[in-house]
Amino acid sequence: MTMTATKLLVLxxxxxxxxxxxxxxxxxxxxxxxxxWANVKPGSIYHALRQLAKDGLLEATEIGDWPGRVDYGVTPEGDAEFFRLLVDALERPDHRDDMLSAGLALMPALTRDRAVAALAKRLAALEEQREGMRKAPALPGDGAAAGEGQLPPHLGELWTMRTRYADLSVEWTRDLLERVTSGEYEMAGEHERAFGVPGSWRLPDEPQRT
Structure with missing residues (x-):
């Protein structure tokens, strides 16, 4: 997993x-x-926490009556960085799969309008990429006479794979956009303890945060 994806998830x-x-x-x-869906090692989580605190995105507090324990909270700068990374993960189709996966895992932290806007931008980018792919030659040297730079025919499967993956990406993104637009999933701001409300997660035996 990239540090950027880990950073987003930890924040x-x-x-x-x-x-x-x-x-x-x-x-x-x-x-x-x-x-x-991601290669997360224990050390990478703890390293990310320490680095984010060093960068001013998390605030670290040592717990006096629990030696060795450090609690972390998100700073205002960290909150801004979280949303920047989250929107970017959903908007841009050129990220690695782990970044998109992290974005999807945290998508409900966005308001519905903001998520719809990000997914719509992603869909437009994917459609543009697919259109450019369809207009390009299937293979470098395509159309050249044999022995004049034309590649072996079986390499056309690489092109077939890419175009079908492009079609699938467009179809999946369009379907997700339609579901989010139509009201599927509870998004930030739609309930007092919605996923995106800071401090809203707690274990059953924990007191309610104030």
Missing amino acids: GVVRGFGRAHGYRVRAELLSWGIDD
């Missing part, structure tokens, strides 16, 4: 809890099945 989880220590952040991410 999102700390933000969701309001304050959280490293073990809780890791446990929450694992509960999402992150080990199935």
Whole structure:
């Protein structure tokens, strides 16, 4: 997993809890099945927490009556960076798969309008890419006489794979955009304890945060 995707996920989880220590952040991410769609090692979570605190995006607080424990909270700068990364993950189709996966995992932290705008921008970019792909020659040297730069015919499967993947990406993004637009999923601001409300996550035995 890229550091950027890890950064987004860690900021999102700390933000969701309001304050959280490293073990809780890791446990929450694992509960999402992150080990199935991202390569997250325990060390990378703790490293990200320390680096984000060093960068001023998280505030670190040592717990006096619990030696070695450090709780983290998102700073205003961290909150702004979280939303920048989240919107970017959803808008831009040129990211690695782990960045898109992180964006989808945290998408409900956006208001519905903001999520719709990001997905619409992604769809437009994907459609433009697909159109450019359709207009381009199938292979470098396509149309040249044999022995004059024409590539072996089987390499056309690479082109077939790319064009079909482009079609699938457009179709999936359009379907997701339609679902979010129509009201599927609870988005930030739609309920007092919606996913996107900072500090709204808590364990059953935890007191309500004030």
